[in-house]
Amino acid sequence: MTDYRPPIQDIAFTLEHVVGYDRLAELPVFEHADLETTVGILQEAGEFMAKVVAPANRDGDVIGAVRNPDGTVTTPESFREAYAKLLESGFLSVPFPEEFDGGGFPWVVGLAIQELLQTSSLAFALGPLLTHGAIDALLHYGSDEQKKTYLPKMVTGEWMGSMNLTEPQAGTDVGALTTKAVKNDDGTYSITGNKIFITYGEHDFTEQIAHLVLARVPGAPEGTKGISCFIVPKYLLDEDGEPGERNSYQCTGVEHKLGIHGSPTCSMSYEGATGYLIGEENIGMRIMFVMMNSARLSVGMQGLAVAMRGYQQSLEYAKQRVQGQTVTGEASIVGHPDVRRMLMTQKAYTTALRRLLLLNAVNIDLANHHPDEAVRTRASEVVGLLTPISKSWGTDLGVELSSMGLQIHGGMGFIEETGAAQHWRDSRITPIYEGTNGVQAADLVGRKMPVRQGQSFLEFLGEMREVLPELEAAGGDLAAIGGKVAAAIDLLEKVTGWMLRTGASGDVASVLAGSVAYQSQWGETIGGWLMAKSALAASKLDDAAQAEEQLALAKYYATHLLPKTAGLAGQATAGAGDLFALAADRL
Amino acid sequence: MRIAVLIKQVPDTWGERKLDLATGRLDRDASDRIIDEIGERALEVALQARDAKTADEVVVVTMGPAPAAEAVKKGLSMGADSGIHISDDALAGSDTWTTAEALAGALREGGFDLVIAGNESTDGRGGVVPAMVAELLGLPLLAELDEVTIGAGEVSGSRGVDDAILTVSAPLPALVSITERTPEPRFPNLRGIMGAKKKPVAGQDSSAVGVEGGAAGPGAHSVVTATAERPPRSAGTIVEDDGTAAAQLAEFLAKNRLI
Numbered sequence: 001m002t003d004y005r006p007p008i009q010d011i012a013f014t015l016e017h018v019v020g021y022d023r024l025a026e027l028p029v030f031e032h033a034d035l036e037t038t039v040g041i042l043q044e045a046g047e048f049m050a051k052v053v054a055p056a057n058r059d060g061d062v063i064g065a066v067r068n069p070d071g072t073v074t075t076p077e078s079f080r081e082a083y084a085k086l087l088e089s090g091f092l093s094v095p096f097p098e099e100f101d102g103g104g105f106p107w108v109v110g111l112a113i114q115e116l117l118q119t120s121s122l123a124f125a126l127g128p129l130l131t132h133g134a135i136d137a138l139l140h141y142g143s144d145e146q147k148k149t150y151l152p153k154m155v156t157g158e159w160m161g162s163m164n165l166t167e168p169q170a171g172t173d174v175g176a177l178t179t180k181a182v183k184n185d186d187g188t189y190s191i192t193g194n195k196i197f198i199t200y201g202e203h204d205f206t207e208q209i210a211h212l213v214l215a216r217v218p219g220a221p222e223g224t225k226g227i228s229c230f231i232v233p234k235y236l237l238d239e240d241g242e243p244g245e246r247n248s249y250q251c252t253g254v255e256h257k258l259g260i261h262g263s264p265t266c267s268m269s270y271e272g273a274t275g276y277l278i279g280e281e282n283i284g285m286r287i288m289f290v291m292m293n294s295a296r297l298s299v300g301m302q303g304l305a306v307a308m309r310g311y312q313q314s315l316e317y318a319k320q321r322v323q324g325q326t327v328t329g330e331a332s333i334v335g336h337p338d339v340r341r342m343l344m345t346q347k348a349y350t351t352a353l354r355r356l357l358l359l360n361a362v363n364i365d366l367a368n369h370h371p372d373e374a375v376r377t378r379a380s381e382v383v384g385l386l387t388p389i390s391k392s393w394g395t396d397l398g399v400e401l402s403s404m405g406l407q408i409h410g411g412m413g414f415i416e417e418t419g420a421a422q423h424w425r426d427s428r429i430t431p432i433y434e435g436t437n438g439v440q441a442a443d444l445v446g447r448k449m450p451v452r453q454g455q456s457f458l459e460f461l462g463e464m465r466e467v468l469p470e471l472e473a474a475g476g477d478l479a480a481i482g483g484k485v486a487a488a489i490d491l492l493e494k495v496t497g498w499m500l501r502t503g504a505s506g507d508v509a510s511v512l513a514g515s516v517a518y519q520s521q522w523g524e525t526i527g528g529w530l531m532a533k534s535a536l537a538a539s540k541l542d543d544a545a546q547a548e549e550q551l552a553l554a555k556y557y558a559t560h561l562l563p564k565t566a567g568l569a570g571q572a573t574a575g576a577g578d579l580f581a582l583a584a585d586r587l
Numbered sequence: 588m589r590i591a592v593l594i595k596q597v598p599d600t601w602g603e604r605k606l607d608l609a610t611g612r613l614d615r616d617a618s619d620r621i622i623d624e625i626g627e628r629a630l631e632v633a634l635q636a637r638d639a640k641t642a643d644e645v646v647v648v649t650m651g652p653a654p655a656a657e658a659v660k661k662g663l664s665m666g667a668d669s670g671i672h673i674s675d676d677a678l679a680g681s682d683t684w685t686t687a688e689a690l691a692g693a694l695r696e697g698g699f700d701l702v703i704a705g706n707e708s709t710d711g712r713g714g715v716v717p718a719m720v721a722e723l724l725g726l727p728l729l730a731e732l733d734e735v736t737i738g739a740g741e742v743s744g745s746r747g748v749d750d751a752i753l754t755v756s757a758p759l760p761a762l763v764s765i766t767e768r769t770p771e772p773r774f775p776n777l778r779g780i781m782g783a784k785k786k787p788v789a790g791q792d793s794s795a796v797g798v799e800g801g802a803a804g805p806g807a808h809s810v811v812t813a814t815a816e817r818p819p820r821s822a823g824t825i826v827e828d829d830g831t832a833a834a835q836l837a838e839f840l841a842k843n844r845l846i
Contacts, residue, residue, distance in 0.1 A: 041780055048774045090777030
């Protein structure tokens with residue numbers, strides 16, 4: 001049995017009516033990926049994840065991944081069994097090119113499957129997630145031979161991958177890394193150095209692991225311009241392309257962490273390991289940036305996933321738990337206004353977040369596959385804007401909503417036995433890794449906002465406004481929701497103007513000081529917009545229950561959650577002065 | 588060898604199941620529709636025989652309204668080679684005998700060596716359809732098998748009863764019904780799901796399966812006399828111990844035929 005109920009209906013509704021899946025399905029490259037087929041796959045994938053992966057989540061937390069004295073790592077038995085079945089299912093391969101044994105589906109379908117997998121178990125799903133990152137890098141920059149050798153097995157999941165960036169002195173500042181790569185006579189490189197925080201750096205899911213390792217060749221330029229990227233397989237391949245001799249590196253430790261205990265976070269020591277250069281020397285950062293967009297979106301999805309698992313669990317608990325007389329007369333605590341507020345907030349935010357993440361992914365597909373260059377270029381700009389918002393807003397909500405799930409449990413939420421605490425502990429890493437949310441905000445205002453002197457952002461606000469006339473014409477609640485969304489967009493435009501002017505005046509500190517609030521304001525506003533769009537779309541369907549639900553959620557969002565944007569606007573434009581009013585030694 | 592597997596679409600047991608009080612029939616919109624798990628297990632038995640090359644072809648057979656096509660598709664995704672979907676408004680609300688007649692009608696000309704069914708569905712829970720189909724087709728019935736072995740000209744298996752395990756066998760063609768003790772059904776994989784789109788499904792109406800008159804025809808034996816909403820749960824009886832509590836409890840249990 002399982003306690004996870006995959007939200008397939010809402011994913012299908014979002015694809016069809018909110019984020020424009022038809023824009024992808026009509027492309028010749030996705031001829032086989034019509035909506036019906038896609039939803040059919042999601043249904044089966046959801047059932048699979050709920051029955052096979054979700055029950056293992058608790059083992060991941062309680063048993064965890066353990067390093068043995070010989071440097072091997074043992075994961076919980078239920079993790080290994082679930083991975084073997086997942087490999088067999090083929091669901092991992094869905095969004096990759098058919099040429100490499102993938103399903104050839106749009107990235108957005110892959111992301112929807114990620115929701116199902118990650119909600120089932122965040123710690124388990126990290127392995128496949130990092131493998132996807134490695135596949136992405138090889139797809140774009142690998143040689144034909146490297147692609148032929150590694151991709152088919154990594155796409156199916158028979159081999160896994162890992163990403164080796166961080167070193168003790170080089171975290172957010174990846175340019176400070178010192179791992180060395182010295183070229184050998186046969187064209188391979190000898191890699192020597194220490195890496196930390198390597199997710200699934202060592203494990204027992206698969207025999208072979210293809211590590212992607214960042215290192216410097218002798219005489220490389222300082223900083224990020226001197227980084228190269230190498231494939232370092234756990235086992236060197238023999239003449240038949242099969243794993244042979246063990247490569248020269250060790251997993252020297254597995255971290256003890258606040259959460260995601262099932263995911264082995266490894267320290268790696270490379271001792272003259274054989275590595276194969278990807279692309280050219282010194283383009284390692286470019287390769288990393290390729291996978292960054294999709295990896296950051298995937299981490300945003302972790303926020304939704306952990307919030308969903310917490311929501312479903314706290315809802316079940318609230319329906320059973322009887323405490324005191326309720327205002328509605330309902331027997332359980334769902335009749336208390338404050339509990340209801342938390343449940344509605346969980347439902348409205350997770351629904352809005354799913355829409356943002358899937359919209360982001362649709363734009364990745366448009367940017368990669370649309371025949372019209374203008375569409376591709378614009379979609380790429382939209383991906384640039386939405387990705388830091390998806391990552392940061394998604395993971396902030398993941399922490400907030402899983403904490404709310406714990407709160408709904410009352411005292412029992414603080415007791416590990418109920419499992420509510422695990423979701424909150426698991427969620428806490430997500431605003432930190434794959435670029436902290438502060439770094440996301442700096443990326444938003446520093447790299448993305450200046451695109452075409454701010455025009456990319458302002459055009460997106462215009463695209464959001466396109467739904468307003470129809471909401472107004474619909475009258476009633478829809479018009480009222482539209483009015484609130486319009487005001488939020490106006491406010492966001494105002495703050496964007498302030499950011500652009502302040503940046504232009506050279507006051508970088510003030511722009512950065514307000515960037516996190518500004519980033520949240522974007523998330524909150526986009527959420528309101530997409531919920532209004534959903535309510536409008538549902539009102540046109542022959543489905544009274546769906547229309548009622550989407551309207552209720554959009555209305556709750558517009559009246560209870562959207563007002564936050566006013567506070568965020570004030571914070572975003574407050575400047576840096578007060579932050580530095582006290583010298584550091586007086587803090 | 589050709590194997591037919593009887594499957595059924597039922598309301599998800601996780602949700603709240605309801606009857607339409609006006610007709611006395613299942614309210615199919617009240618909950619999610621899924622393929623009955625016992626049918627998936629029956630299919631698993633057949634697919635394992637095909638994996639072992641004992642069987643060449645596996646056909647899933649169902650009767651139900653249009654949405655039951657989803658159950659057939661699921662069977663095809665799991666690996667069945669083709670499907671038969673009996674669907675006709677005239678058959679809505681059929682009782683077990685009419686259902687068995689329709690299924691037998693669809694199976695009669697199929698040239699099947701073996702028919703596998705679940706022992707009972709999670710919705711109607713009649714548990715008689717497999718036996719009725721065997722009777723109508725004149726096939727030997729091996730009912731309620733916990734374990735099934737399919738051989739070239741014979742099927743055998745074991746059935747647990749109160750104080751023994753019976754080992755039974757029958758020459759083919761035969762009909763087998765299985766219990767929840769048979770192996771877990773496999774999950775459809777991506778290849779199976781994509782492949783299912785191209786597999787044939789034969790649609791059949793009541794005349795094609797030879798059920799004249801449909802649900803209300805001469806074959807219908809059962810009549811629904813009344814339907815009622817399940818009464819809300821009432822508060823439990825509290826026995827206050829004034830020295831006679833034990834006697835009161837015994838009386839309560841006896842009255843409700845619990846002892």
